Amino acid sequence: MPAAIGEYTDQPWFMRLVLFVGVTAVCTASDLRGTMLGQFLAPAIGDPLESGWFGRIAIGAVAGAVVVINVALVRLLPFVAQIGVVWLELLILFLAFFYSFDLSYPFILSRLPFLITQGAFTTIYVSLAAIFIACLLALAAALARLGSSGPAFAVATFYISFFRGTPLLLQVYLIYLGLPQLGFVVSAVPAGIAALSLCYGAYLAEIFRAGIQGVPAGQAEAAAALGLRKGLIFRKIVFPQAMRLIVPPTGNQFIAMLKDSSLVSVMGVWELMFLARTQGRAEFKHLEMLITAAIVYWIISVIFELIQARIEQYYGKGSER
Amino acid sequence: MNHILGTVVRLTLAAVLLVPLGAAAGEVLDRVVSTKTLTLSSDAAYPPQSFLNDKNEMDGFDVDVAKEIAKRMGAELKIVTPAWEVITAGRWGGRWDISVGSMTPTKERAQVLDFPAVYYYTPASFVVHEDSKAASVADLNGEVIGVCGGCTYENYLKKNLVIDAEGAPPFEYAVTPGEIRSYETDTNVFDDLRIGDGKRLDAGLSALPTIEEAIKNGYPLKVVGDPVFYEPLSVAIDKGDAEFGAKVAEIIAAMRADGTLTRLSTKWYGVDLSTVK
Numbered sequence: 001m002p003a004a005i006g007e008y009t010d011q012p013w014f015m016r017l018v019l020f021v022g023v024t025a026v027c028t029a030s031d032l033r034g035t036m037l038g039q040f041l042a043p044a045i046g047d048p049l050e051s052g053w054f055g056r057i058a059i060g061a062v063a064g065a066v067v068v069i070n071v072a073l074v075r076l077l078p079f080v081a082q083i084g085v086v087w088l089e090l091l092i093l094f095l096a097f098f099y100s101f102d103l104s105y106p107f108i109l110s111r112l113p114f115l116i117t118q119g120a121f122t123t124i125y126v127s128l129a130a131i132f133i134a135c136l137l138a139l140a141a142a143l144a145r146l147g148s149s150g151p152a153f154a155v156a157t158f159y160i161s162f163f164r165g166t167p168l169l170l171q172v173y174l175i176y177l178g179l180p181q182l183g184f185v186v187s188a189v190p191a192g193i194a195a196l197s198l199c200y201g202a203y204l205a206e207i208f209r210a211g212i213q214g215v216p217a218g219q220a221e222a223a224a225a226l227g228l229r230k231g232l233i234f235r236k237i238v239f240p241q242a243m244r245l246i247v248p249p250t251g252n253q254f255i256a257m258l259k260d261s262s263l264v265s266v267m268g269v270w271e272l273m274f275l276a277r278t279q280g281r282a283e284f285k286h287l288e289m290l291i292t293a294a295i296v297y298w299i300i301s302v303i304f305e306l307i308q309a310r311i312e313q314y315y316g317k318g319s320e321r
Numbered sequence: 322m323n324h325i326l327g328t329v330v331r332l333t334l335a336a337v338l339l340v341p342l343g344a345a346a347g348e349v350l351d352r353v354v355s356t357k358t359l360t361l362s363s364d365a366a367y368p369p370q371s372f373l374n375d376k377n378e379m380d381g382f383d384v385d386v387a388k389e390i391a392k393r394m395g396a397e398l399k400i401v402t403p404a405w406e407v408i409t410a411g412r413w414g415g416r417w418d419i420s421v422g423s424m425t426p427t428k429e430r431a432q433v434l435d436f437p438a439v440y441y442y443t444p445a446s447f448v449v450h451e452d453s454k455a456a457s458v459a460d461l462n463g464e465v466i467g468v469c470g471g472c473t474y475e476n477y478l479k480k481n482l483v484i485d486a487e488g489a490p491p492f493e494y495a496v497t498p499g500e501i502r503s504y505e506t507d508t509n510v511f512d513d514l515r516i517g518d519g520k521r522l523d524a525g526l527s528a529l530p531t532i533e534e535a536i537k538n539g540y541p542l543k544v545v546g547d548p549v550f551y552e553p554l555s556v557a558i559d560k561g562d563a564e565f566g567a568k569v570a571e572i573i574a575a576m577r578a579d580g581t582l583t584r585l586s587t588k589w590y591g592v593d594l595s596t597v598k
Contacts, residue, residue: 114377177407180414187416188403268362268402275373278365278402281508282372282380284538 019071020064028060037063103288111279111289119272120296126189126271127258130196134257135250137201142208156205163202169263171195176267192264200257204250211246212238243315251308255301272296349418349558350565358399359391360417365402366506369534369589370423382589386440387421389581390556393572406471409434413559419569420557423528425473426486436555437566438573439486441586441594444529444548445474447496448511450518451541458546463499464523467510470503473552474526484552490597492550511535514542528552530590551597 008014032038033055038048045051045058070089074082144156163171175198176191186194215238223233262273276293280286353359363371363379374380379400391398401417408420411433423443426436447466449455455464468475476482478501480494502522504510510525511532529548536542556569576582582595 110375111377118377173407177410177412180412180416185414185416188401266404266407268365268404268407270402274365274402278373279377281366282368282374284368284508284511284535284540286508286512 016068016072020068022064023067024057024060024064026060027063028056031056032059032063098291101287101291103291104285107280107283107285108288108292112292115272115275115279115289115292116296118270119275119293120300122189122269122271123258123261123273123297124300126193126196126264126269127254127261130193130200130261131254131257133193133197134200134204137197138204138208141201141205142212145205145209146212159198160202160205163199164206168195168199168260169266171199172263172266188264188267188269192261192267192269196257196261196264199260200253203253207249207253208242208246211242211244214245215241240315241318244312244319247308247312247315251304251311254308255304258301258304259297346562347564349415349562350568352415353394353396353418353565357396359387359394359396359419360399360401361387361391362403362408362413362417362420362422363387363400364405364408364422366508367423367531369530382441382585383421383423385585385589386576386582387419389576389585390419390421390569390572393575394568408557411560418558418565422557423554424557425484425552426555426557427473427476428483428485430557431485433560434557435560435562435566436486436557438570439553439555440573440576440582442490442551442553442597443594445477445526445550445552446529446532446548447524447526447545448514448532448542449524449545450514451543452518453523453543453545455524455545458495458549461496461498461524461545463497465500465502465519465521466496466498467502467504467513467522467525469507469510469527470505472507474507474528475501475503477550478526482550484550486553486555489553490551495549507531508535511540511542515540530594533590 033048033051037059038055041055041059041062042048045055048055048059051058074085077085141156141160144152145160147153172192172195175195176186176188179186179191219237219241220233223237228237261271265271265274265277268274272293276289277286280289361384363384365371365373365379367381367383369381370383371379371381379402384400387400388398403416405422408422409424409430411430420434421440423441424430424434424436426439430436447458447461449461455461466478468478473482473484477494478496478498482492502513504513507525507527508531510522510527513521514525524545526549529544532542532544536544556573558566558569573582577595583593586592586594
């Protein structure tokens with residue numbers, strides 16, 4: 001019997017049927033009678049709000065049909081065009097969602113310059129400084145974990161264990177409020193950068209270790225057989241190959257850090273999230289600024305994704321065919 | 322979630338605070354006088370007391386009071402904006418000199434901070450959606466009530482509010498809520514209330530001036546009954562510098578005597594809250 005079922009499930013029409021039933025069910029359940037779609041179908045089903053279950057299912061079925069026809073049409077295009085069209089459609093739906101909040105756009109426009117020059121600028125420079133220090137910490141911790149020195153191994157694993165095992169917000173508080181007890185009064189931005197680098201250094205250490213271990217031992221052995229020194233083998237043979245494995249997850253961590261940098265706002269650093277939470281408060285318009293900040297974060301992330309792709313390309317040169 | 326986070330933060334602070342680190346006698350006052358700078362810690366999301374105005378500068382009643390204190394000390398006011406729990410944790414380590422942040426001088430806080438002078442009294446009121454049928458405070462018994470976490474309004478609902486400042490008027494616990502929902506700050510309570518009567522919350526408890534400000538900005542809310550208690554709100558300073566405290570108390574007394582507090586209160590609240598009615 002499994003073969004017979006496979007005969008159906010492999011058909012394109014089967015997946016479309018599933019899609020149609022799925023979208024229809026979701027739209028029926030969420031009752032779209034009060035929306036624009038309901039208004040649009042009023043000539044066919046009468047007053048949408050009076051139409052009861054018949055109206056709900058009819059609107060659901062129309063929505064299902066629209067989605068299925070849309071998918072079928074898009075599939076006729078070349079692959080790259082398919083991606084572009086679907087991205088555009090999702091983006092329009094997304095903007096329509098935001099539009100439905102009835103936001104005050106003049107308000108957003110008047111606050112946007114400060115949100116970017118003060119907020120986004122602080123976010124980016126805190127993140128860049130933190131990722132740089134985190135990479136150095138991670139490299140040291142990863143090498144200590146891979147080396148033969150017992151104390152170095154112990155220090156590295158202790159560090160990684162603690163900073164991976166406690167919440168970043170707590171580390172921010174510990175560094176900001178704890179260090180002054182020892183006599184070091186650090187101000188908010190350095191404390192934030194320290195907390196972010198220590199925390200992400202611990203995560204990156206494991207990524208670096210995995211990347212270095214992922215380079216086949218034969219590479220280092222072959223280099224040793226050619227008479228290269230240990231340091232040179234690491235720098236010129238192992239490290240560049242390890243980078244190919246390290247870059248994608250590191251880029252991931254960096255984008256995560258970009259958003260976690262919002263935690264430094266508890267110390268009063270005027271970064272993107274802090275301004276998003278406070279700028280609209282006086283006029284009780286914080287939804288405006290939160291949505292704007294979401295979009296700014298997203299744009300910055302996309303830029304970093306593109307940079308990451310370039311770095312990947314660079315370190316991937318060796319394995320191109 | 323807020324509760325767990327709050328507990329974690331409090332435990333961390335408790336661990337961190339085992340080592341005392343107050344100010345030495347006269348140290349803060351000397352610093353303010355010699356640098357001619359008074360550093361204020363302030364909440365940027367607490368209108369109309371303190372907030373970012375449309376020029377992206379700190380503004381509000383508390384900020385105006387702090388500006389006046391700085392002026393009378395012959396200093397410039399500098400403002401920093403750490404999170405509220407970082408301010409109330411005490412042990413400021415010289416990062417800032419003073420908090421003019423509508424802080425209630427509770428016994429718990431008095432263990433880590435000094436409260437040299439009460440500068441105004443704020444009425445606490447219940448607020449509901451404008452469609453609500455509640456006509457008096459008694460109608461709110463058994464309802465779902467939203468409140469800022471860790472603040473005096475939450476203590477009032479939990480019936481463990483202690484205000485041991487001089488001149489605090491007596492009060493009664495008028496409401497037994499069915500459920501208390503704690504939020505990061507008061508404005509989040511209004512956001513959940515505005516969705517609709519009983520959708521997420523039946524009522525909220527907050528400062529009357531903050532409620533009125535929200536209503537003025539188009540929130541579909543209304544105040545229920547008379548204020549349930551009056552909170553004395555005090556200037557806070559780090560523990561250990563009595564000279565600085567005396568100076569602040571002297572300035573606040575002068576500002577009350579010459580009508581400055583009344584003028585600023587009327588400017589921001591439309592009424593004089595510098596004394597209890």
